[in-house]
Amino acid sequence: MRIEANLFNIPVAFFLVAGTVYGYFTDWSEWVGFLAIYLTGAMFLMVGVYFKMLEKRHGQRAEDREDAEISEDAGEQGVFAPWSWWPLVCGLGAALAFTAMAVGWWIMVPAAIVGVIGLVGWVFEFSRGQHAH
Template structure:
């Protein structure tokens, strides 16, 4: 995870430097660009911190070792939702939300309801039914 963390730390330094230089060159008069560039650097730092926390929690992985064998990655790679229809419900809610921005804001109400139902269903999918634990 050290490589993944550095992939996000290094651009964050660039964006903070670029935001500061942008502020200097515009005499700190154009705040939208300064804030946008600095927030981009902040988002890169958040992801870098997350990967650094994963590195501390899980230690070195076989991908980090140059002498590792393919067989070291054998086995279960995670938990995936089999036969899940909830992403389609979320996609419908998202599509309606984009239609609401183009057509009329009243469509946003059913979009939020459908999207929320889809998100709750997807999160709690393993709590009920055939795949409950």
């Protein structure tokens, strides 16, 4: 995970410098610009810190080592929801929410209803039906 962490941590310095330069050239009077650049750097930093935490928790992976064998990563890689339609419902709720911000706030009510239904369905997907555990 070290490579992934550095891939996200290195741009943090760029966005810090770019935000400072932008603020300097606008005499710190245009708040949206330099704050947006700083917040972009903060988003990169959050992902980089998360990858560093994963590296500490799980140690080195086979793909991080030069002497690793392909067979070390064989086997089950995780649990994935087969044939799940719930991410599509959650995406529809998110699309409606973004539409509400652009068109009218009244659309946020159906967006929240669709989003909650999609989220509850996705969370409890393995609790009943064909793939119940």
